[in-house]
Amino acid sequence: MKPVKVGLLGLGTVGTGVVRIVEGHQEDLQRKTGSPIVIEKILVQHMEKDRNISISSSKLTDNPNDILDNPEIDVIIEVMGGVELAKEYILRALDNGKHIVTANKDLVALHGKEIMDRAANKGCDIFFEASVAGGIPIIRTLVDGFSSDRITKIMGIVNGTTNYILTKMSQEGAAYADVLKEAQDLGYAEADPTSDVEGLDAARKMTILSTLGFHASVALSDVEVKGISQVSKEDIAYGKKLGYEVKLLGIAESKDDHIAVSVQPTMVKTSHPLASVNGVFNAVYVYGESVGETMFYGPGAGELPTATSIVADLVAVVHNLKLGVNGRETFKPYKETKMKTDEQIESKYFILLHVADKAGVLARITQVFSAQEVSLESVFQHPNTSNPNAEIIIITHNANRAAMNRVLAEFEGLDVIYQIKSVYRVEG
Amino acid sequence: MKPVKVGLLGLGTVGTGVVRIVEGHQEDLQRKTGSPIVIEKILVQHMEKDRNISISSSKLTDNPNDILDNPEIDVIIEVMGGVELAKEYILRALDNGKHIVTANKDLVALHGKEIMDRAANKGCDIFFEASVAGGIPIIRTLVDGFSSDRITKIMGIVNGTTNYILTKMSQEGAAYADVLKEAQDLGYAEADPTSDVEGLDAARKMTILSTLGFHASVALSDVEVKGISQVSKEDIAYGKKLGYEVKLLGIAESKDDHIAVSVQPTMVKTSHPLASVNGVFNAVYVYGESVGETMFYGPGAGELPTATSIVADLVAVVHNLKLGVNGRETFKPYKETKMKTDEQIESKYFILLHVADKAGVLARITQVFSAQEVSLESVFQHPNTSNPNAEIIIITHNANRAAMNRVLAEFEGLDVIYQIKSVYRVEG
Numbered sequence: 073m074k075p076v077k078v079g080l081l082g083l084g085t086v087g088t089g090v091v092r093i094v095e096g097h098q099e100d101l102q103r104k105t106g107s108p109i110v111i112e113k114i115l116v117q118h119m120e121k122d123r124n125i126s127i128s129s130s131k132l133t134d135n136p137n138d139i140l141d142n143p144e145i146d147v148i149i150e151v152m153g154g155v156e157l158a159k160e161y162i163l164r165a166l167d168n169g170k171h172i173v174t175a176n177k178d179l180v181a182l183h184g185k186e187i188m189d190r191a192a193n194k195g196c197d198i199f200f201e202a203s204v205a206g207g208i209p210i211i212r213t214l215v216d217g218f219s220s221d222r223i224t225k226i227m228g229i230v231n232g233t234t235n236y237i238l239t240k241m242s243q244e245g246a247a248y249a250d251v252l253k254e255a256q257d258l259g260y261a262e263a264d265p266t267s268d269v270e271g272l273d274a275a276r277k278m279t280i281l282s283t284l285g286f287h288a289s290v291a292l293s294d295v296e297v298k299g300i301s302q303v304s305k306e307d308i309a310y311g312k313k314l315g316y317e318v319k320l321l322g323i324a325e326s327k328d329d330h331i332a333v334s335v336q337p338t339m340v341k342t343s344h345p346l347a348s349v350n351g352v353f354n355a356v357y358v359y360g361e362s363v364g365e366t367m368f369y370g371p372g373a374g375e376l377p378t379a380t381s382i383v384a385d386l387v388a389v390v391h392n393l394k395l396g397v398n399g400r401e402t403f404k405p406y407k408e409t410k411m412k413t414d415e416q417i418e419s420k421y422f423i424l425l426h427v428a429d430k431a432g433v434l435a436r437i438t439q440v441f442s443a444q445e446v447s448l449e450s451v452f453q454h455p456n457t458s459n460p461n462a463e464i465i466i467i468t469h470n471a472n473r474a475a476m477n478r479v480l481a482e483f484e485g486l487d488v489i490y491q492i493k494s495v496y497r498v499e500g
Numbered sequence: 501m502k503p504v505k506v507g508l509l510g511l512g513t514v515g516t517g518v519v520r521i522v523e524g525h526q527e528d529l530q531r532k533t534g535s536p537i538v539i540e541k542i543l544v545q546h547m548e549k550d551r552n553i554s555i556s557s558s559k560l561t562d563n564p565n566d567i568l569d570n571p572e573i574d575v576i577i578e579v580m581g582g583v584e585l586a587k588e589y590i591l592r593a594l595d596n597g598k599h600i601v602t603a604n605k606d607l608v609a610l611h612g613k614e615i616m617d618r619a620a621n622k623g624c625d626i627f628f629e630a631s632v633a634g635g636i637p638i639i640r641t642l643v644d645g646f647s648s649d650r651i652t653k654i655m656g657i658v659n660g661t662t663n664y665i666l667t668k669m670s671q672e673g674a675a676y677a678d679v680l681k682e683a684q685d686l687g688y689a690e691a692d693p694t695s696d697v698e699g700l701d702a703a704r705k706m707t708i709l710s711t712l713g714f715h716a717s718v719a720l721s722d723v724e725v726k727g728i729s730q731v732s733k734e735d736i737a738y739g740k741k742l743g744y745e746v747k748l749l750g751i752a753e754s755k756d757d758h759i760a761v762s763v764q765p766t767m768v769k770t771s772h773p774l775a776s777v778n779g780v781f782n783a784v785y786v787y788g789e790s791v792g793e794t795m796f797y798g799p800g801a802g803e804l805p806t807a808t809s810i811v812a813d814l815v816a817v818v819h820n821l822k823l824g825v826n827g828r829e830t831f832k833p834y835k836e837t838k839m840k841t842d843e844q845i846e847s848k849y850f851i852l853l854h855v856a857d858k859a860g861v862l863a864r865i866t867q868v869f870s871a872q873e874v875s876l877e878s879v880f881q882h883p884n885t886s887n888p889n890a891e892i893i894i895i896t897h898n899a900n901r902a903a904m905n906r907v908l909a910e911f912e913g914l915d916v917i918y919q920i921k922s923v924y925r926v927e928g
Contacts, residue, residue, distance in 0.1 A: 093648055093790055103715075103834045104647055201645075207791040209645025216644075217629075217637025219532055220521055220811030287531075345797060348776055353793075362521055362804040363635040365781075369773060370794030380791040383648030395825040406531045 075108040076390050079139035079170070081115045081161060082152030083132075086175055086202070088125050089379030090149060094386075101383070105390040113139045115152065140164045147389050149382055150174040159183050166194045171398055173385040175202035175378055181276035181292050184283065188402055195399035197392055199385035204277045205230055205354040207377030208370040209384065214284045214358070215403060221360035223285040226324040227499065230277040232352035232372040233261045233268040234300050234320040238308075238337075239350040242317055247305050260352060270299035271320060271335040278322035281356070282333045286326045288407040290333055298336040307494050310424060310465055311339050314452070317347040321499065325412075332412040336497055339422045344500030414474035420449065420498035421468045421476055425483070426491040429462040433488045437464065440482045446471040461490055467498060503536040504818050507567035507598070509543045509589060510580030511560075514603055514630070516553050517807030518577060522814075529811070533818040541567045543580065568592045575817050577810060578602040587611050594618045594626075599826055601813040603630035603806055609704035609720050612711065616830055623827035625820055627813035632705045633658055633782040635805030636798040637812065642712045642786070643831060649788035651713040655927065656750040658705040660780035660800040661689045661696040662728050666736075666746055666765075667778040675733050688780060698727035699748060699763040706750035709784065710761045714754045716835040724762040731765050735922045738852060738893055739767050742880070745775040749927065753840070760840040762925075767850045769928030842902035848877065848926035849896045849904055853911070854919040857890040861916045865892065868910045874899040889918055895926060 078094070080087055094101065094111055101109050116132050139145060140161060148165045150158055150172065158179050162172055163186075172191065174180065179187070180203045191198040201211045205228070214223065229235050233255060240251040252269065255261035267273045275295040282290040300320050308318050316339035324333045340347045345367045349355040354372030359365055371377040392398040427433050434451070441448060447469045454463040468476070483489050506522070508515055522529065522539055529537050544560050567573060568589060576593045578586055578600065586607050590600055591614075600619065602608065607615070608631045619626040629639045633656070642651065657663050661683060668679040680697065683689035695701045703723040710718040728748050736746050744767035752761040768775045773795045777783040782800030787793055799805040820826040855861050862879070869876055875897045882891040896904070911917050 089790075097648060097650065100650065100715075101648065207788075208794060209641055212640060212645050213637055216816065217640050217812055218808065219815040220525060220529065221808045222525065222528065287528075345776070348773070360635075360808065362517075363808040364799050364802075364805055366636060366796075366798030368794075368796055371792050374792075376790040377792055380646065380649045380788065384645055387647040388644065391829055395823070395828055397823045397825055400823055401819060 073107050075110045076105070076147065076393060077110050077112040077145050078386065079113050079115070079142065079145040079148045080111055081136070081139065081148060081150045081158070083114050083116045083123065084151065085375045086378045086382070087114070087151045088123070089375035090151065090382050091125060091127065093376065093379050093383045101387065105387055106394055107390060109386065109390065112145055113142060115139055136161055140168060145170060146393065147171045147173065147386060149386065150176055151382065155179050155182060159187070162187055163190055166190045166196050169194060169196060171197040171389045173199050173382055173389060175200070175382055177203040177276045177280065181279040184280065185289055191399060192402045192404070197389045197398045198402070199388060201385050202378045202381035204280050205356055205370070206372045206374060207380050208354060208356065208368050208372070209381065210281070210356045210368050211284060213368060214281065218358065218360050218363065221362045223358060223360050224326055225359040226281050226285050226356065227346060228274070228278065228281060228322040228356040229319055229346060229349050229354055230322050230356065230372065231268055231274040231320060232354060233265065234274070235349065235354070236260050236352045237269070238300060238303065238318055238320060241303070241305055242308050242312065245305055245309065248301065248303060269301050271297040274320060274322045274335045278324055278333050278335060281322070282324035282331065283405060284403065285324065285358070286331055286407065287405050288331060288409040289405045290331060290409060294333055294409070294411055296334040296336070300337050303337050304494070307424065307496070311422070314465070314467070315342050316340060316422070316498070317342055318496070319346060319349070321346070323497070323499070327416070329407060330410050330412045330416055332417045339496045339498045341500030347500065414477065415472050417473040418470045420470055422496040422498050423466045423468070424493040425464045425466070425489055426461045426493055427464055428488045428490065429460070433462070434464065436486065436488055440479055440486070441468070444475040444479050446475050446479055501535050503538045504533070504575065504821060505538050505540040505573050506575045506577060506814065507541045507543070507570065507573040508539055509564070509567065509576060509578045509586070511542050511544050511551065512579065513803045514806045514810070515542070515579045516551070517803035518579065518810050519553055519555065521804065521807050521811045529815065533815055534822055535818060537814065537818065540573055541570060543567055564589055568596060573598060574821065575599045575601065575814060577814065578604055579810070583607050583610060587615070590615055591618055594622045594624050597622060597624060599625040599817045601627050601810055601817060603628070603810055605631040605704045605708065609707040612708065613717055619827060620830045620832070625817045625826045626830070627816060629813050630806045630809035632708050633784055633798070634800045634802060635808050636782060636784065636796050636800070637809065638709070638784045638796050639712060641796060642709065646786065646788050646791065649790045651786060651788050652754055653787040654709050654713050654752040654784065655774060656702070656706065656709060656782070656784040657747055657774060657777050658750050658782055658784065658800065659696055659702040659748060660782060661693065662702070662748040663777065663782070664688050664780045665697070666728060666731065666748060669731070669733055670736050670740065670745055673733055673737065676729065676731060697729050699725040702748060702750045702763045706752055706761050706763060709750070710752035710759065711833060712831065713752065713786070714759055714835065715833050716757070716759060716837040717833045718759060718761055718837060722761055722837070722839055724764070726764040728765050732922070735852065735924070739850070742893065742895070743770050744768060744850070744926070745770055746924070747774060749774070751925070751927070755844070757835060758838045758840045758844055760845045764925055767924045767926045772928030775928065842905065843900050845901040846898045848898055850924040850926050851894045851896070852921040853892045853894070853917055854889045854921055855892055856916045856918065857888070861890070862892070864914065864916055868907055868914070869896070872903040872907050874903050874907055
């Protein structure tokens with residue numbers, strides 16, 4: 073049997089994992105696809121670098137043309153990261169008729185449409201399972217597993233770094249800055265953690281999931297993003313006391329073809345399956361009109377989990393090669409993208425206020441809610457011994473965001489409220 | 501566009517769900533597949549029966565030939581249940597070149613190989629996502645999502661009835677017989693609950709999952725089965741006290757291509773993701789050498805969840821029709837089936853003993869373990885106020901089953917042990 077030849081762009085952690093799986097599982101892969109699979113060439117930046125995998129130096133190249141223009145190569149696996157150069161290489165590979173597997177969430181989130189259109193024009197496959205939630209086959213699940221259903225909500229813990237930090241803060245009562253430092257020392261967080269902790273990484277993944285789930289193109293700029301750097305250990309402690317865990321959730325909702333996508337720290341009821349997803353694990357909760365509640369849990373990153381998804385995509389490409397149907401079944405959003413307005417975005421809210429400790433305060437506060445027709449699920453007054461002021465926690469019933477924003481604006485002008493300490497969305 | 505015509509065998513709960521989804525999601529299905537999808541004919545037992553769905557009577561038939569021999573029909577959806585007749589119809593439909601979607605776990609567990617071979621010979625698709633864990637796309641996940649990995653363990657809560665009963669027993673401290681009665685009143689358990697409570701239903705599903713996961717044919721007779729009818733509320737209470745929940749787990753393991761598959765009530769550590777799967781929900785935990793720990797959670801039964809999986813299979817068949825590749829990619833086990841011996845099956849054990857309340861008893865018991873080289877993780881002695889005897893709970897380290905059986909046999913002959921009250925496998 074003619075072997076299928078693969079060009080690998082990048083040999084970092086994930087690229088190394090791809091080589092390990094393709095070599096270590098060669099016999100199984102051959103049984104499953106009917107062909108030997110050979111990593112033919114690997115693009116690296118530094119030819120001489122020490123690597124923790126032994127690879128014949130004849131396979132390495134620092135010239136992308138050796139791969140992109142190589143007529144022997146059938147499939148390109150892109151694990152180099154970055155956006156502009158990766159895009160240029162992938163488009164060029166597609167123009168040369170090569171099929172693509174990529175793990176590049178930034179690229180797919182920003183230029184997915186352009187790349188997929190090009191692939192469709194050229195009759196090439198493009199797969200990107202590893203771009204979201206590493207080892208969890210969530211993209212297949214949305215596209216194939218729920219192809220018969222109408223998905224109305226996707227909630228994801230799709231960033232392991234922030235979930236590690238929030239889990240530690242919850243379990244140890246530790247402060248954000250201390251846990252971030254520890255995560256950096258352990259290599260779970262980058263030296264510059266902005267992309268993770270400010271929710272940008274999660275936002276890119278939610279762009280991809282919502283586009284696939286709702287069949288409408290969602291742009292990164294459509295996603296509202298708030299990170300975890302303002303989450304205090306007090307917020308987490310109050311949440312726990314009332315039966316909630318703070319999680320950084322990506323939330324995508326669709327109703328009557330109107331979409332809202334956001335990323336924010338959220339109070340999740342402890343009984344909800346997402347509340348017990350801890351550490352660097354990821355999970356994606358999907359609600360379908362017919363199927364109801366489902367959740368998919370697994371490792372969100374790491375050399376081998378991510379490589380598993382990439383090589384599963386490679387197997388799919390090779391199946392299509394055998395069947396002669398590459399590029400003939402591409403994902404195309406077929407709905408107009410209509411984003412929800414603030415009036416259409418509904419959720420419960422958790423609000424922590426520092427207020428004057430005197431009679432009549434609660435009456436004035438509840439009056440503001442009632443004037444905006446926001447009804448309350450529960451109100452807790454908390455005597456803060458270290459604080460001369462009183463603390464009030466309010467959990468609302470479902471309220472639309474426009475009304476909630478009016479409530480918060482009025483609070484700003486209310487002299488009995490000293491500070492709006494925290495506002496969280498509530499789920500579960 | 502030429503519509504794809506479907507023949508439906510059976511119009512019970514799930515069949516009704518299929519009609520609802522195909523009709524209710526017609527526009528989406530057409531966008532996704534490129535063809536209108538029409539339910540052309542439905543085989544029913546009683547033409548005149550009242551149904552809670554309105555269907556033109558011209559679509560109903562009580563003659564299977566109207567469907568099986570109908571040249572207009574491209575795809576057969578089998579949701580009639582039972583084994584022999586369903587098998588006969590499916591084989592006949594395959595001989596007539598029709599593609600098959602079935603939800604019939606009994607049929608797939610007992611005759612999967614024969615049916616799949618016939619489908620391959622005839623160039624027809626056969627899909628059966630709905631046969632295991634209703635709305636959870638676990639079959640796709642095993643076959644496609646983890647196609648690049650070596651799966652070493654599959655643990656499933658794959659029977660909603662027993663999970664409902666065990667959840668209620670755990671949450672309310674209720675006895676098995678009382679909860680079973682309640683489940684029967686609510687329609688969650690059958691009048692004759694044997695197939696569910698004795699683990700047979702779960703065993704059929706584990707046959708399917710292990711065959712797919714390990715690429716070797718596993719027969720129903722290869723599965724060791726123990727149900728939940730002997731689980732006492734005391735066992736559950738003791739388990740909880742030590743940090744375990746009792747769950748009916750299907751457990752399939754593969755090591756060095758040797759397989760063991762079983763279904764039994766198991767003590768699951770509360771920190772394990774399976775421990776918090778409650779009520780009628782199902783979940784399948786998959787461990788892959790490369791991906792590590794993953795879990796897939798969702799509804800295991802019900803009209804619409806099950807129909808979601810069936811119609812997703814139908815979408816896959818229609819895609820293949822469009823691509824002209826039906827039947828060209830069938831699942832074929834390629835490994836020899838080698839079952840593990842008792843010496844190769846390892847797990848921890850939870851053992852509850854009623855013993856004489858006198859000095860030296862513990863020493864004699866631990867001697868038996870040590871003679872068989874079973875080491876102990878922990879031992880709890882429990883003064884039972886309602887019982888003149890003492891109770892001892894022992895949790896072992898990993899032990900092979902042959903050694904464990906020798907320990908239990910020796911216990912039978914030990915005069916200080918009055919009764920081996922319970923023995924559970926431990927996971928998590």
